[in-house]
Amino acid sequence: MGLHNFHIAGEKYLRAVTEGAGCLPLVLPSFSDPEILAACVRNLDGLLFTGSPSNIEPHHYSRLPSATPEDHDAKRDAFALPLIRLALEANIPLLAICRGFQEMNVALGGSLHQQLHQTGRFIEHRENKQSDVNIQYGLSHSVAIEPGGILEQACGSEVREVNSVHAQGIDRLGKHLRVEARAPDGLIEAISVDSEGFALGVQWHPEWKVTNNPFYSAIFKLFGDACWHRISMRERDYEQTEKMA
Numbered sequence: 001m002g003l004h005n006f007h008i009a010g011e012k013y014l015r016a017v018t019e020g021a022g023c024l025p026l027v028l029p030s031f032s033d034p035e036i037l038a039a040c041v042r043n044l045d046g047l048l049f050t051g052s053p054s055n056i057e058p059h060h061y062s063r064l065p066s067a068t069p070e071d072h073d074a075k076r077d078a079f080a081l082p083l084i085r086l087a088l089e090a091n092i093p094l095l096a097i098c099r100g101f102q103e104m105n106v107a108l109g110g111s112l113h114q115q116l117h118q119t120g121r122f123i124e125h126r127e128n129k130q131s132d133v134n135i136q137y138g139l140s141h142s143v144a145i146e147p148g149g150i151l152e153q154a155c156g157s158e159v160r161e162v163n164s165v166h167a168q169g170i171d172r173l174g175k176h177l178r179v180e181a182r183a184p185d186g187l188i189e190a191i192s193v194d195s196e197g198f199a200l201g202v203q204w205h206p207e208w209k210v211t212n213n214p215f216y217s218a219i220f221k222l223f224g225d226a227c228w229h230r231i232s233m234r235e236r237d238y239e240q241t242e243k244m245a
């Protein structure tokens, strides 16, 4: 922006963390130095990976050339991909939205379709950029929730309506990932990591007017509960260490 670089997060994500998850959001810079990544994992009780107009550079999933070379954000790739892997190793609750969802898949060895609309296999998943923002982020298509996952436990194995604001999407699913929901065209719309911890990714935008949509609220509530559980475990460990000292 202008003469300077900015590391920014949309207000809708910050509000969803406070109002939907009941947690305090801190915006992290995309600095990928190993000691900064380690400090994030040591000190934070949950990580939200937001959406972004930028696309992951496709060399991260062994695809070249890039279909959108003007839309990359190499600093974010260098920060988010290793941080997701470290967060999963440390069992930090993780919610990944849109670009974040795609990062979660790529971080675990998956690949993406660079332009869904050019494959001829999918419905339109892009927003109409000419329309009002409420229409762009309004409900756009259904997702069928798969049995046995986090979403089914919280919301039942139902069909839900979601918004859709993306041109890329999952092609090959990454390792240790479970499909949580699919669009009517078969596109994977939600994933979770097959582990004890809470790690959920959604291709849609539950942060959008989170408190007006019970399904979106349920997703942020699950994330918030997982973060608060981690906080209480850390406090318990701290008290025990203090007693022993």
Ligand SMILES: N[C@@H](CCC(=O)NCCCC(=O)O)C(=O)O
Binding pocket: 010, 050, 051, 052, 053, 054, 055, 097, 098, 099, 100, 165, 166, 167, 168, 169, 205
């Ligand atoms: N660029 C990717 C990811 C799309 C995405 O995250 N959109 C969100 C836009 C801004 C926002 O609402 O935060 C793709 O096109 O698939």
